[in-house]
Amino acid sequence: MKKAINIWSFQGKTLREAMETAARAGFQGIELAMDGSGELTPQTSSAELKDIRKAAEEAGIEIHSLASGMYWDYPFTSDDAEERRKALELARIQIRMAKELGAGAVLIVPGAVGVDFLPERPAVSYDAAYDRALEAFLKIRETAGEYEIQVGIENVWNKFLLSPLEMRNFIDEIGSPFVGAYLDVGNVLYCGYPEQWIEILGSRIKRVHFKDYRRAAGGLHGFVDLLAGDVDWKGVMEAFEAAGYDGWCSAEMIPAYAQYSDQIIFNTSLSMDRIFGKE
Numbered sequence: 330m331k332k333a334i335n336i337w338s339f340q341g342k343t344l345r346e347a348m349e350t351a352a353r354a355g356f357q358g359i360e361l362a363m364d365g366s367g368e369l370t371p372q373t374s375s376a377e378l379k380d381i382r383k384a385a386e387e388a389g390i391e392i393h394s395l396a397s398g399m400y401w402d403y404p405f406t407s408d409d410a411e412e413r414r415k416a417l418e419l420a421r422i423q424i425r426m427a428k429e430l431g432a433g434a435v436l437i438v439p440g441a442v443g444v445d446f447l448p449e450r451p452a453v454s455y456d457a458a459y460d461r462a463l464e465a466f467l468k469i470r471e472t473a474g475e476y477e478i479q480v481g482i483e484n485v486w487n488k489f490l491l492s493p494l495e496m497r498n499f500i501d502e503i504g505s506p507f508v509g510a511y512l513d514v515g516n517v518l519y520c521g522y523p524e525q526w527i528e529i530l531g532s533r534i535k536r537v538h539f540k541d542y543r544r545a546a547g548g549l550h551g552f553v554d555l556l557a558g559d560v561d562w563k564g565v566m567e568a569f570e571a572a573g574y575d576g577w578c579s580a581e582m583i584p585a586y587a588q589y590s591d592q593i594i595f596n597t598s599l600s601m602d603r604i605f606g607k608e
Contacts (some may be wrong), residue, residue, distance in 0.1 A: 330569070332601050333358035333393055333579040338594060340584035344368050344381055346364045348388040350591055354598040358393040359385070360432065360579045363423050365399055371422045375466060378429040385431075393577045394481070394536055395427040396436035401447060405465040406440030406458035406489070408451070416440075420469050424478045434536050434577075436481040439499075439586070440467070441487035446549065458489055463502055470505035481511025481535040484526070486519065493521070493529035500533050509533040513581070515540025515552060518559055527568035537569075537578045537599065552583055554593070555600035562604045 334356050339347040344361065351359050361381070363369055369381065384415065385392045403416040420437055427435045430526045440462045443452040466482070473480045482490075490496045500509055510530050514537065517523040527534065541558030542551045556562070569575070584590055 330575055330605050331393070331462040331577045332598070332605070333355050333360055333391075333577050334594065334597065335360045335579045335581040336362050337396075337398075338580060338582040338584055338597070340586075340590040345384045345388070347481070348385050350594055352388045352448075354594045355602075356390060356598055357592075358391040358577055358579070360394040360396055360436070361392055361432070363395060363397040363399065363419075363426060365402070369426075371399075371419060371426075373426065375429055378426060380419075382430050386398075388425075392430045392432045394436060394471050394579065395423055395430060395432050397423055397438075398591075400438040400440070401444065402502070402593040404438070404440040406442070406453050406461045408453055413465065417465055417468060417518050420480075421472045424469075424472050424476050424480070427478050428476045432478075434511075436479055436483050436536065437469070438487065439482050439487055439490060441485075441489055443488045445486065452488075455489070456580065462489075463499065466503045466508060470503055470508050473507035474505065478507065479535040480508045483511040483538070484513055484516050486516065491520065494525040496526075497529055497533060500530075511533040511536045511538065513538035513540060514560055514565055515542045515558070515581075518542035518544060521552075523560060524564045524568040527565065527572050527574070531572045534572065534574050534576075536576065536581070537574070539578050539580045539604075540582070554582070555580065555597055555604065566604060 403412050405416045423435050442455050442458050510533050510535050514523040541555045541560050543553050543558040
């Protein structure tokens with residue numbers, strides 16, 4: 330397994346500073362994110378992407394994936410046709426940017442039926458959401474194949490693709506070797522078991538997010554540091570071994586430390602070593 334961390338785990342750092350900190354903490358890779366503002370946006374130029382890639386090389390860390398939080402604002406499943414068009418445009422830009430950054434994958438949120446933490450967004454009918462998302466990813470697979478970038482569809486709290494069976498079938502309907510699952514281990518705990526998702530998705534898993542979750546806390550407050558929640562990490566690792574997955578695992582932490590915020594990066598690195606069986 331390859332150890333990485335997501336850029337959203339950092340607080341108050343430039344991309345270069347975050348990559349240097351991640352490397353010092355012992356991470357092999359980092360997952361950056363295309364956002365609406367900041368250093369990495371849909372408008373970032375090829376020259377700027379080249380500089381970011383160079384900064385990663387100088388830090389001694391690999392940019393293995395490019396995520397984005399913009400699909401909450403522009404979901405593929407929206408009732409608004411313009412929002413759906415914008416989502417597809419963003420996905421194509423994201424895939425191209427990943428290629429220029431030297432990343433092998435992108436993380437894409439497939440849309441939503443409803444989002445509890447965005448109550449202002451109206452709910453969408455489930456069948457319409459499924460049809461719209463499938464239509465979008467049948468187009469995205471062409472861009473993914475053109476750039477040879479793996480597209481990972483993440484399981485998120487979106488009231489959509491709620492079971493591993495549904496996620497498996499959705500991926501199989503897309504029918505591309507470049508489109509699979511970006512499995513978030515912690516997100517599963519809200520209504521399922523990550524070991525079962527791993528077993529059922531198997532070779533469809535393209536990338537993995539590591540988070541931990543404490544069911545008793547509930548809601549977003551349930552996300553805790555690795556090894557402090559209810560994820561059966563031994564069972565998870567056994568399931569990954571059985572599935573033959575030995576690729577990138579990116580910790581996605583909430584940078585909630587009020588003091589010495591960098592410490593969560595170092596703590597997470599050590600916890601991942603224990604999970605991977607390294608002493």
